[in-house]
Amino acid sequence: MPQLNGGGGDDLGANDEMISFKDEGEQEEKISENLSAERDLADVKSSLVNESETNQNSSSDSEAERRPPPRSETFRDKTRESLEEAAKRQDGGLFKSPPYPGYPFIMIPDLTSPYLPNGSLSPTARTYLQMKWPLLDVNHGSLQSRQALKDARSPSPAHIVGPFCLEFPGQSDLSLHQFQLSNKVPVVQHPHHVHPLTPLITYSNEHFTPGNPPPHLQGDVDPKTGIPRPPQHPDISPYYPLSPGSVGQLPHPLGWLVPQQGQPVYPITTGGFRHPYPTALTVNASMQSFLSSRFPHHMVPPHHSLHQTGIPHPAIVTPNVKQESSHSDIGLNSSKHQDSKKEDEKKKQPHIKKPLNAFMLYMKEMRAKVVAECTLKESAAINQILGRRWHALTREEQAKYYELARKERQLHMQLYPGWSARDNYAGNQQGKKKKRKRDKQPGEGNEHREYFPNPCLSLPPITDLSAPKKCRARFGLDQQNNWCGPCRCKYPKEVSCLVRA
DNA sequence: GGGCCTTTGAAGTGC
DNA sequence: GCACTTCAAAGGCCC
Incomplete structure (x- = not known):
């Protein structure tokens, strides 16, 4: 990873496993130790972001909050100071947003079991949560919420991570902010609709606007179309922005653990689940045991990794559409009939996608924001912006995404023990064309970074003609x-x- | 319809 | 161990 901190970035990237969130104090010590280096890094990073972007971002409080603390008297830093002040003024001092608003989710050191056998949060998890979320009422959210969970009419998602409730003073109607491990699921939920102690975790900030009422309180309106949504089935959470026709739009991998409330959660490709899932898709014993012990039987996904509703893990993309063509090919080409059963079964195997890495998670979360800010639609350009912003993130902010990515990989490994990234290589997939190798030339790649200080609008003309880049897309x-x-x-x-x- | 573009990171491959 | 390649997401563009 081309981090600019002289090795620090690589630590985050390749060695993200080393990041320990068990002792945040220790981490903070490390952070303070690396403060000077961090500042240099931030300086270098910030150089990638031009002033105009900063100015433009002044409209974005969250963006301003995320910036590292000012350290010099540069124009940019002054701008950031004013932005931060503005942000503070906006929240009125009552609500202190998370250090990184774009990351309002809770990371549990031990995903598998934050609880003690008696149902309370483990000290580790409790300490962790308390440190991570000072306003988090961990005790309140432990036994009581578990008890409440039993009473809840409809189980809610993210049981996997345990019940957590955040109370934000001064926001009576938003007293319970629930988080969900889905970046497309509204975070702020009304206690009347879902059990107040229902745990929801998310890593999206799109719906986490402490100062604003939740979307559903403003009327159940589709944010995209502006058209009021039809009332959903009472058994289905009204907080899933899903219409029956938009089944399967919640992509977070952990969401498969949401068997009831978010039924239409994952992509169901045409053709449904005609094909049996490979053994690689089975939930392994430990996972199954964990689920069985933690959740009612009906909530535990069956061994074939599809929970009762038949919603697969989002990483699974059933190759039905492609299979159709494959099958037709088979019909046309009798030679393919002679293929071994093994190969046939291979074809039938659903496509298990790679777990998202930290940057991908960041992109997913921030894409909409960038699109809104920059009025761009082309992903290539957006990704460039996101790439720069990614570098502009502080080490700590990035670490959160690395940690989440690590959790994703862990879960992915548990869900698909036999899966390997190799399986998705084009060479191993029949009928799938191998991507054309990009003939990257030396020096090609980030050349334009220096020439496009403003990642959003009014991009300056290229000044270096030696930079061979694909400008068409941009x-x-x-x-x-x-x-x-x-x-x-x-x-x-x-x-x-x-x-x- | 499918590949390209663009980004970073993880993982696989080849030497 | 290093360098290189592929694939994850996204959506407009182009052939």
Whole structure:
């Protein structure tokens, strides 16, 4: 990972397993030890983000809050100071948002069991949660919530992580903020709708706006269409932004542990589940045992990794559509009939996607925000912005995503013990074309980073013609004047490139 | 319809 | 062990 801190970034990336959240004090000590280096890193990082972006982001409180503390008298830092002040003013001092608003989820050191046999939170988990969330009423959320959980008419998601309730003073109607391990699930939930002690964890900040009432309190309106949503089935959580037609739009892998409330959670491809799932998809013994011991039987997903509703883990993409073509191919080509059963079964295996890495999780979370801020739609450009913002994150902020990614990988490993990233390689997948190898040239890759200090709007023209980049994706054909020379030359229509080249 | 683009990180591959 | 490759997500664009 091309971190700019001279090795620190690699620590986060490759050695994220080393990150320990069991003792935050210790971590903070390390942080303070590395403060100077951190500042340098932040300085270098911030150099990647230009002032105009900072200015633009002044409209975004969360973005401002996420910035590392100011350390110099630069214009940018002054801007950040004012942004932070503005942010403080906005919350009125009553609500102190999480250190990283984009990460309002709770990370449990031991995912498998934050509880003691008696049902209370383990000291470790309690301490951890208390440290992580000073306002978190851990005790309140332990036994009581578990008891309440039994009384809840409809089980709620994220039981896996245990019941946690956050109480935010001064927000009576939002007294219970529940978090869910899904980045598309509203976080703020009304206690009248879901049991107040129902645990929900999320790593999305899109719905976590402490100062605003939850969307459903403003009327159940589809944020995209603006059209009021039809009332959902009482057994289905109204907080899942799902209409019956949008089944399967909640992608978080842990969400499969949500057997009832969020029934239509994961992508159900056309064709349903015609094919049996491979053994690799079975929940291993420990996981099954854990689930069985933690949750009522009906909530524990069956061994084939589909819970009762038949909703698979989001990492599973049943290759039904592709299989159809494969099958037709088989029908057309009798030679394929001679393939061994093994290969046939291989084809039938659903596509288990790789667990998302830290940056992917960050992208998923922040994409919408960037799209809204920058009014961009093209993912290539958005990803560039997100890449820069990722680098602008503090080490601590990044660490949160690394930790989440680690949890994802852990869960993925437990869900699919036999799975390997190799399985998804094009060479191992029949009928899937191997991606064309990108002929990356030396020096190609981040060249434009220096030339596009503003990741959102009014991107300056390329000044370095030696940077061979794909500008088409960024600017489009109608803005070829912003293309770099080499990119222009790839499109001979643009005569000027010949001159410039 | 499918590949490309773009980003970072994890994991696999080859030497 | 290192360098390189592939794949995760996303959606517009292009052939």
